[in-house]
Amino acid sequence: MDALVETLDTKLRQWQPDVAEQVRQYIVAIIEMADQDALDILRSKDVEQEALDFSDESVN
Template identity: 60%
Template structure:
């Protein structure tokens, strides 16, 4: 397990249930933001590849 994940796990068990729940929700939000940004990058690369494929299919002039 990653050192950060181990530290977070230990802290979640040490904090009060209320604080632990707030932190859990914030971490979930951060993960969703990171996933969305990765998704945006992947979408851009997909569009870029589609353009390159289209250009490859054009007849040579």
């Protein structure tokens, strides 16, 4: 986990400020969902988005 934290810290300093802030917000949201045992909802949304992306690709 320490390597993950170090990598994140390095990246947050390298990215543009608006990108770094967006990443921080995503991480806070993921932590809050994990605290509420709600990550399965996030996975469902990911699967749904992948299906929509695949559908869009097959139309083109």
